[in-house]
Amino acid sequence: MSDKAKSKEFFLDEDFLTDTEARSLRIQSEYLGPKLRLAKNKISDTIVFFGSARILSPEESQANIDSAPADISHDEKETLELDLENSRYYDAARQLADRLTRWSKKLKNSEHRYIITSGGGPGIMQAANRGASEAKGLSIGMNITLPFEPSSNPYITNDLDIQFHYFFMRKFWMAYLAKALVAFPGGFGTLDELMEILTLIQTKKISKRIPIILFGEDFWNNVVNWDYLVKARTISAEDLKLFKITDSIDIAFDFITTEIVKRDFKGPNF
Numbered sequence: 001m002s003d004k005a006k007s008k009e010f011f012l013d014e015d016f017l018t019d020t021e022a023r024s025l026r027i028q029s030e031y032l033g034p035k036l037r038l039a040k041n042k043i044s045d046t047i048v049f050f051g052s053a054r055i056l057s058p059e060e061s062q063a064n065i066d067s068a069p070a071d072i073s074h075d076e077k078e079t080l081e082l083d084l085e086n087s088r089y090y091d092a093a094r095q096l097a098d099r100l101t102r103w104s105k106k107l108k109n110s111e112h113r114y115i116i117t118s119g120g121g122p123g124i125m126q127a128a129n130r131g132a133s134e135a136k137g138l139s140i141g142m143n144i145t146l147p148f149e150p151s152s153n154p155y156i157t158n159d160l161d162i163q164f165h166y167f168f169m170r171k172f173w174m175a176y177l178a179k180a181l182v183a184f185p186g187g188f189g190t191l192d193e194l195m196e197i198l199t200l201i202q203t204k205k206i207s208k209r210i211p212i213i214l215f216g217e218d219f220w221n222n223v224v225n226w227d228y229l230v231k232a233r234t235i236s237a238e239d240l241k242l243f244k245i246t247d248s249i250d251i252a253f254d255f256i257t258t259e260i261v262k263r264d265f266k267g268p269n270f
Helices: 020-040 058-066 074-106 124-134 167-176 188-202 217-223 226-231 237-242 249-263
Strands: 046-050 115-118 139-144 161-164 178-183 212-215 244-246
Touching (some): 020 161, 046 074, 046 124, 046 167, 046 188, 074 115, 074 212, 115 124, 124 139, 139 167, 161 167, 167 178, 178 188, 178 249, 188 237, 217 244
Parallel strands (some): 046 115, 046 178, 115 139, 139 161, 178 212
16 A cells, blocks of 8 residues: 555544644543543642743842843843842742642642642743742643743643643633632733632632632732722622732731631532
């Protein structure tokens, strides 16, 4: 039989699998693939960190300042100084992920519970995975393939570097097993992910009242006028109890761990 006459089985045919008509198969694979990967690693719960991919570590921010030319412009100098100021969020995410990982490892029969999970990229996502890795814990990266951003960071546990094509399937897996959420300053993606989680809890599509921390009081109170939403009657005053805003690693840690222990979460969220 000539090479031309040979044909592949459909499940091995890349042209078939990437065709528009096979989209339903690709969506199914992004449900079943992560499900099997997490089950293989016996992971039943996660703590999810959201935040900007653009926030640098203190080390990188300071190095950029130290290596800047003497004739740097005023605007460029301000940018470098703002990067250094914002790097405190990277450090806070790293420390909080470290503490939560060490806490979870001490719980009875919790070796694979409350695993730190991020979107897998740089910035706050890297900081969260880094903190968990430095605490000698597992660390999940739920990556999305983008044309302008690295798709993973070096602190993700090897078998838990999970790649997605579809944003909605990635968000499903971030929400499905999450027993707490920490949202650091971020852009459109962070706001999208946070608001979707809040909507799912508000409408009881997520059945569990998971603790949510918005880290960075100045940022969150400037980005969203929460009180005005209540005044405008687009949300209720009770909805403001769905999350806690803080600048304190201690408060964030205590709130998350206390709520998890008190509510004794088990199983998926919906």
